[in-house]
Structure formats: structure tokens, C-alpha cells
Amino acid sequence: MSRRDDAPLVSIVLTGRNDGYGGDFTTRFFRTLRFNLQQLASRGISHEIVFVEWAPPAGSPLLIDQILGAVPELDPSICSWWVVDGRYQEALSLNPRLEYLEFLAKNVGVRRARGRFVLTSNCDVYFGRRVLEALERGALHPRVLYRAPRHDIKLAVDQSTLDWRVLEDPRNLDGPAHVLKPPYMGSATGDFVLLDRESFHEIRGFNEIYRVARIGIDRNVLVKALSSGISIADIGGPVYHVNHVGSYRISPAAYAGREAEAHWGDRRWHSGGVSYTNPPTWGLGEAPDRRLGEHLHYVDFSWDAVPPLVDLRRIVLPAARRGGPMPGHYVRKR
């Protein structure tokens, strides 16, 4: 995995599909992407957008077919688009309630990102000023996983005119602003994980072994990072997320007492107490892909690329590094 000289500073890895997630997904996504691209461009931050269109539903147009018209700021030459065959979702699933294996999708993007740093985020996350300033200054260090707290914007806020004034107005916040707490600096981790590319490859991305839940996989990557001797730091400011229907943040207790039925999986799994060792083929590394255009690829289905359904030896105890925090405490599930 050598670094190319023309590698951008940062690859922004996003995943999604045209399935109406959270209600009017594409509108929220395009609006957010436009804002972020404008900010990145105005600050001269060299970047690429790596988008993984995971298991797109049949019968709906692909996002790639809509986005170039809807987001004029998106330069196809700095865009790397990967459409992943829908059969991977079914073949990899260990929980039929999970309709979207978000972190496997992210791994597809992380593996294929070219940037010196790789930022995994979500399609409805606005980068805050401090985040952009850190990128603009290039004030990033290898072997440091950067986190940003997520500030949730009220559902009722008019999203059609979202700008700094709206995002940074404390009256628009839905609840108190989150503060990251060491050592894990968790909380909405999936919205912002920034790490140098080599380290991301060293830890082999997010956990691909535990495919029973979507929730907690982001927190689990923090355990893996600490266990691998990578430190975790707050980048200095928030990212913003506009609440929407179906968001875990606005309905965390929706499955109280029947956690196993949640469409994000059972949140009580020991995501803070175990680590993992993904196979070298992580991120569908063995999957054949076809070029459909200059920056557009289709990841074809092959059983050879599908890891075993069960690979228990790859769930391991996290290592307590000298000076680092101890692994998580046991929490009784049942």
C-alpha cells in the first residue's frame, strides 16, 4: 500500500444508497455534500470523495446517476465511486434485521481510498469550522485517530437554508452539546473517524467479524485503535447532524426491553470490551470489480470475496498498552 505522490490530503469516505433512509435521503445527502464541498474548495483542502453505493435497491436509480446533476460542486475527477453488488449484503449478514452493513461498506471505501488521511463520515454530517481549519492547516499526525463530537440540529429547523449561522446557533441544538470524554472519545463515532491511511490499513478498518449489529461497531474501532498503540484525539470542534426520522439519537429507547429486535442490532453487545483482527481481505479486497467509467466502479459478487460466516478466532481480547486505558468493563447483557 505505497503512497502515491499525487495523493490528496484527505479521502472522505461516505456510503449510502437510494433507499429513502431517514426520509428523503438524497435531498439531505446532496445538501450536505454541497456545503462540505464548498467549504473544502474555499479553503483549498486537497481531497477526494470516495463513495460506496452499497447494495443499491433494484428499481431505484443509482445515486451516481443523480448526483452530478444535483451537486455541481462535485468534480468527477476527485471522486471515486464504488457500486457494490447487493448480494454481498445478504451473504455477509449475521442479522437479517440489519438492512445495511454500514461499516463493511465503509471498509470498502477505506481500502480503496488514496488520501494520506482517510475520514469516514456519514452523508448527513456537516463539517464544522475547527475540523476544516485542522484540515486546512494540515495539522494532522499519523497514528492519531481524530474524533469530533456531533452536535444534533433540531428536526424542526429549516434545512433548505442551512449555513454557519443556523449550524452554530446554540438554540438550534437538540439537547446539550456533546463533549468527548477520554480515553475512547466515543459518541456518534461513525460520524467522524479520521486516521492516516497507513494506520487505517494496519488496523484493517472497522470490525468485519461481528456482523450481528451495526451499532457499536464504530466504538469498537476505538478499542482496536488503542489496542494497536494508536492514540485518540479530539480534533477541536464539532460536526453537525440534522436529526431525521429513524435516527438512533432521537429514539435510543425505541427498542427498550427488546433490544435484539432493533434494526441497528443489540446495542448492549460488548463493543467496548473486545477487539478483532480482520482478515487481510478486509473491505472486500478479493472482490472483482469492473470499471464502468473513469471514476466509477462496480464491485461484482464473488463467493471468493465473502469471508466465512463465522471466524471466532478473530474476536480477541484488547491489549492494554503501557500508559493506555484498560479494556472496557464487563456489562451484563441478560
Add this chain to the structure above:
Amino acid sequence: MSRLLAAIASTLGIVSARRHRALQAQAADLKSAVAEWKSKATDATNRMRTLEQELRRQTQINEKLRASADKAKQKQGDIEKLRAQLQNAERELAGAREHLMVIEVKLDILEGAANVLDARTRTAVARSAGGTGAPV
């Protein structure tokens, strides 16, 4: 002459009246002193007995304290042993909990895999039987 008479009288055990009075007074003083010293000796003897008793009592207390100190020292040693055992037990418990977490996570995976395989098998069986593929 008078000296000679005095010497003869002295030889015969005869003293002058004045001398006799003086000696009587001296004897009385001595008796009084003897009585006083006897009293002091009695007091001192009593005091000595008291002090001896006190010494015995203090010796007993000292022995008791020494025994208590020995016991306390032994207990302190026991406490330190118990503390070390407790720390070991806590470490082992933490280790057991970590292993328990790993086991539970693996069980989750096995349960998920079993459910998925069950569903796939049912679908395959239904298909091979010419059914619709719906769960049976």
C-alpha cells in the same frame, strides 16, 4: 582541783546536774529522731511495697501490651496477605470478565450464523420442494 574532782566524779559515773539535763535533752532529741526515722522507714517500706506492686502491675501490663502488639503484628501480616489475595482475585475476576465478554460476543456470532443458516436452509428446502421460497 575542780578538774580533779570532775574527773573522779566522771570515773564514778556521776555528772553534774546541768550536764545531766543536757544529756537528758539530747537523749530525748535522739528518741524523737529515732521515732521520726522509724516512721520514715515505715513509710519508705510501705512506699517500696506500693512501688513493687506497681512494678508488678506495670510488668503485667507491659507483657499484655507486648502480646497484643505481637498479635497486631501478626494480624497486620494477615491483612497484607489478604490484601494481596484480594488484588489477585480482582485481577483474576477482571480477566474472567474479559474472557466472558469475548465468549458472549462469539456466542452472538454463532447465534446469528445459526439463524442465518436456518433461514437459508428453509428457503433452499422450500425451493427444492417446488415451493415459493417463503419460510416454512
